[in-house]
Amino acid sequence: MNIQSVVRNVYPNLTPYICQLADLPIEELKEALQKETVYKLSFNENPLGPSPKALKAMGEALQSLNLYPSSKGEKLQEAIAQREGVQRDQVLLSNGADEMINLAAQTFLEPGDEVVIPAVTFVQYEAAAHLMGAVPVKVPMTGKLEIDLEGIIQAITTETKMICLCNPNNPTGAIISDKQMGAFLKRVPKDVVVIIDEAYYEYADSSEFSTAVKYIKNHENVLVVRTFSKIYSLAAARIGYGIGNETLVEAIHHVRPPFNVNAIAQAGALASLNDQEHVQVSKQLNEKGKQLLYETFEQLGFEYVKTNGNFVYVDTKIDSDHLFQELAKKGVIVRILKGYGLPASLRVSVGAEEEVKAFIQALNEIL
Template identity: 65%
Template sequence: MQLQKLVRNVYPNLTPYTCQLADLPIEDLKKVLNKDKVYKLSFNESPLGPSSKVIEAMQKSLLELNLYPDSTGEELKEEISRMEGIDKSQLLLSNGADDLIVLLAQTFLELEDEVIIPQITFVQYLASTHLMGAKPVFAPMKPDLSIDLKAILERITEKTKLIFLCNPNNPTGTIIPDSEIEAFLQEVPSNVLVIIDEAYHEYADSEEYSSSVKYVDKGFPVFVVRTFSKIYSLAAVRIGYGIGDARVVDAIHHVRPPFNVNAVAQAGALAALRDQEHVEQAIALNQKGKTQLYELFTEVGWKYINTNGNFIFVDMGRDSQEIFDSLAERGIIVRTLTGYGLEHSLRVSIGDEEGIHAFIQAIKEII
């Protein structure tokens, strides 16, 4: 078989997802590290876990596994539209945020279209661009590693089709001030779609931050991506949603598989939205852990960025791989950022109290 004549021309630009140490499930980490206890602070997962109401709803849905799910998730969409103050025609569900990012690329990108992506941000934007044979155009970050909207505007050409913004941004935890976004959108041509990924929206506590959902009704070419993987603790079942102009949503439906969101995920997400007390608990836990890690980094003299997510970007001023390896020896896994050319930095997820304590003690031992 001549594989190279069978695969698409974009094949050389695509890389399968491979699990490095930071990507392995907990049980696999225990085996690899030969540890009975490990702390995974590399995936930005919620340490609180789903609420009891979510578990109950998902267990009930298991009794109907023989039935196909609602293909559009009408009940869940009604709840989201009520909470966000939007029409259901402006909303669609997806198999996690990653699925929606791919669907957006499949819907709008042709060969040689240009996609503007900040230099340091979520890697799925680049992968989806390559998938469609489009051209990624990288915009440099500001000196403080926040997203530079001016640099993005300067890179818009007649070939620009999409712009990806992660707000709050992963892996830096920075936000784009709301005032800057509105001024930016006024400069973006109407034939360019700005995709704003708000995966960490619920964690943002900066007074300058605001969701961009409101810009959809103002007529700006904006599409907002959300997920249940973070604050709602539903990463395992993969469910997200998007909010945009009804015409954009309809266009994506032309590409979307009819049953891309399973019934168990829909039941869990609906129950999660109706348990906002649990969300407040997750925010409080995150805030407590964030304060503890700030204090640690200040004590050891490491530079960190005030975060609006459930993770912290820290610059240690030394080889991050050495710190990573030393932590791994102690059963603690974090995320290096060498793929971005940041050789001295780590992204540390804010875990539960036990995980944070273990991390703090390990850092003090290492240095």
């Protein structure tokens, strides 16, 4: 069989997710590096782990694995709606934030449509565009690696169907301020869907930041995407959600698979929402780690971005491939950003104090 003759036309633009060293689970990393202790600071995972309440609820849910879960996840929908001040039918659950982005693409994009994306941001937006045969239009960042909203407005054409914004932005940790977001949304045509990915919004501590959920009331084209993978530490459970206008959310339900979020994930997410003390401890841990990294980068003369996420972007002025390999030899794994045209830059997840100090020690030894 000639598989190339039957695959969709989008096939050449898509590549399977191939795990490089930085993408491996911790146990596989230990095996690959032949080390008993490895510090993985490449995936922006919460080192505190899930809430004990979430683990208890998930354990109890295991007793009913023979039963199908709620298709829409009504209890979790309602809990999210109450926290966000919206209606239940404005909330949609997904198998992680990645699936929500793909569902939006499947709902709104046709081959040839344009999707406007910042040049340095989460790669899933481009992948989702390619999945549907749409055309990613990348807008360069500002000189400070901030999202160029004016550039995005100028990039809108009659073919533009979607805009994707990550706020706080991954991998830089920079934000679009509330004032900027409000002014921007007023200028976006109503027939262009705006995806605002707030995967890291719980970590945002800038006084200028605000969630975009409040904008869905007057902007029917806005979909806010969230995840339980980051501060709630349920990355392996794969659960996210979207919040938008009722009509927009209902449109996405047309392509959403039934039972796309499993019962264990739903139980853990619901219990996590009810443990905000755990969230606060996670934020405190993150703040302490951030400050350690800031101090180190300042002492070394490295340029970095003060983050609103659980990771720090840094320009080391050193070839990142070399630095990555040397750190890996010492059992420390970070994320290089050469794929964005940033050959000397790293994204370092804020791990536990021990992990951050291990990175700092290894970095100093290499330098």
